[in-house]
Amino acid sequence: MLKLAPYEQMTKLAMLAERLGFDSLWVPDHLVLEAYESLCPEAWRILSALATCTDRVTLGTSVTDPYRRHPAVLAQTVATLDLISRGRAILGLGAGEAMNTDPYGIPRDRRIRRMRETVEILRKLWTCKITDYDGRVFKISQAFLQVPPVQKPGPRIYLAANSPKTRQLVGRYGDGWLAEMMSPERYKADLNEVKNAAQEAGRNLGDIDVTCVVTTAVSQDGEAARKAALSQAKRRFLWWPKQLQVYGYRVMEEFDWNHLTVRRDTAKRIGEHIPEVPDKPCEDVTIFGTPDDCIGKIERYIESGVNHFEFEIVGPYAATCQILAKKVIPHFGEEA
Numbered sequence: 001m002l003k004l005a006p007y008e009q010m011t012k013l014a015m016l017a018e019r020l021g022f023d024s025l026w027v028p029d030h031l032v033l034e035a036y037e038s039l040c041p042e043a044w045r046i047l048s049a050l051a052t053c054t055d056r057v058t059l060g061t062s063v064t065d066p067y068r069r070h071p072a073v074l075a076q077t078v079a080t081l082d083l084i085s086r087g088r089a090i091l092g093l094g095a096g097e098a099m100n101t102d103p104y105g106i107p108r109d110r111r112i113r114r115m116r117e118t119v120e121i122l123r124k125l126w127t128c129k130i131t132d133y134d135g136r137v138f139k140i141s142q143a144f145l146q147v148p149p150v151q152k153p154g155p156r157i158y159l160a161a162n163s164p165k166t167r168q169l170v171g172r173y174g175d176g177w178l179a180e181m182m183s184p185e186r187y188k189a190d191l192n193e194v195k196n197a198a199q200e201a202g203r204n205l206g207d208i209d210v211t212c213v214v215t216t217a218v219s220q221d222g223e224a225a226r227k228a229a230l231s232q233a234k235r236r237f238l239w240w241p242k243q244l245q246v247y248g249y250r251v252m253e254e255f256d257w258n259h260l261t262v263r264r265d266t267a268k269r270i271g272e273h274i275p276e277v278p279d280k281p282c283e284d285v286t287i288f289g290t291p292d293d294c295i296g297k298i299e300r301y302i303e304s305g306v307n308h309f310e311f312e313i314v315g316p317y318a319a320t321c322q323i324l325a326k327k328v329i330p331h332f333g334e335e336a
Contacts, residue, residue, distance in 0.1 A: 001026045001062055001213070001312045004033070004040055007049065014050045016318055018057045020325035025050065026062035026092065026310050031100040034239075034260070035267035044077050051085035058088045062213065062310060063160045063178060065096030066114040067106050071121035071138055072145075079126060079149040087150035092178055093118065094160030097257040112165050113137055119157055119173045126154030158211065162243060164193060171197020176209035178310065181236055181243045183284035184297075187212060188304035211308040212301055215286045217315045218323045222289040228314045229288035234277035238270055247281040287311075291327035298328070 002010060002017070002025050014025055027050075029043035047059045059081065069077065074091075082089035093115060101108040117135040124131045128148045133140045149155055158176030161167045170177045171194045179187060195205045215232050217225040237244040238255045254260075255270050287297045298309070313320045 001028070001310055002050075003313075003317060004028060004038070004046075006039065007041065007046070010046060011050065011053050013317055013321075014054055014057070017321055018054045020321055021329070022057060022321070022325070024058040024060065024090070024308075024310070025054075026060050026090075029061040029064045029092075030097075031068070031104065032262050034099070034235075034262055034270060036262060036264045044081060047089075048081050048084050051081065051088065054085075056088075058090050059085055060090030060158065061092045063092035063094035063158075065094060065100060066111070066118040067096055067101050067108050071118045072125060072140065072143060074118065075122045075125040076145055076147055078122070078155050079145060079147045082149040082151055082155050083147060085150075089149070089151070089155040090158060090176075091122070091155055092158045092160060094178070095166065098259050099257065099262050102259075103261050110137055112169065115159065115166070115169055116173065119159075119169075122157065123154055156209070158209065160213075161194075162240075167193040168197045170194050170208065171199075171203070172201040174208055176211055176308070178211050178213055180213040181233070181240060181285045182212065182214075183247075183281075184300040184304040184306075185284075186246065187301065187306060191305045209308050210305055211310055212306045213310040213312060214301070215288075216294070216311040216313055216320070216324070217286070217288045218291060218294050218320050218328065219315065220290060222293055225288045225290070225293075225315065226283075229286040230279060230282045231274065232312070232314045233282035233286050234274045235270060237277050237282065238273060244277070244281060247284065249278055249281055251276055291323060294324075294328050295331050298332070302332075 027043045027046055030040050033040050043061050051059055078089050078091050095111045114137050117137050121133050121138060125145045126149050128145050130142055130144045156175035158178050159170045159174040160178040161170045177194055198205050215229050217229040219225040239257045241251050241253045241256055244251055287294050
């Protein structure tokens with residue numbers, strides 16, 4: 001995952017990642033981030049700009065929601081990126097967060113249904129044929145696009161899914177699964193839900209790019225890497241307290257992204273509550289330590305069924321990419 005930063009910096013990091021051999025770049029799609037002073041540019045324009053300074057890496061959102069853009073506008077946006085990048089666009093789609101909708105009066109309802117209908121409409125419109133759609137949320141009539149995507153039948157759609165209902169959607173509709181804050185053991189168990197849903201829909205699990213989004217800190221100083229990874233994981237568990245409950249722990253739900261809206265002191269208040277999150281579940285859902293430590297954890301994820309990693313890098317971004325590319329990923333050869 002590429003951190004949001006001044007555009008010039010993101011350009012340099014994107015080109016570095018491509019030179020080092022990474023195969024994909026993912027950008028968060030938010031209106032705001034939890035820190036009031038954060039820089040948060042619009043994701044699709046950033047990705048289009050990055051398409052002009054890279055040649056090989058695929059470019060995706062991690063993730064877009066189904067509220068801020070009508071499916072027709074989103075279909076045009078993604079198809080345009082696919083055209084600019086010569087077939088390298090990926091859409092990461094999730095159920096969204098309150099901070100990006102509620103303060104702006106954007107309705108956020110029927111989340112699962114909206115995701116499903118959005119996917120169905122996107123795929124119809126990417127054919128560029130005149131089409132109708134009569135859904136519960138969206139209705140279109142005699143609609144079509146005039147920007148055919150390079151990829152046929154269209155760009156791949158990765159669904160962010162950390163609940164039984166969204167994993168059902170992945171199995172039935174997703175080209176890829178983006179799962180986050182998961183231990184290898186839990187990933188294996190939840191992957192069975194995706195597999196079963198795929199089979200019910202007449203699909204195979206092999207049709208789905210099984211991806212894990214994982215907080216990653218790599219350093220020759222293993223303890224420093226551990227502290228960096230756990231600090232970020234604790235923030236994420238405060239944002240997603242129901243995810244933490246799966247591992248048998250509870251924290252306050254004040255910062256749950258399902259209802260959190262950002263204020264000037266939000267990041268400070270979250271920081272004050274980080275010590276309340278236990279270390280153990282954070283260690284279980286992150287990759288951290290020396291290169292050898294990280295190789296061991298990645299092997300456990302692969303054994304659990306993961307075939308693609310989206311590394312959320314914490315710590316020095318460029319230096320961590322260098323270590324991953326030169327001392328970790330080569331261990332896996334063609335599996336990387």
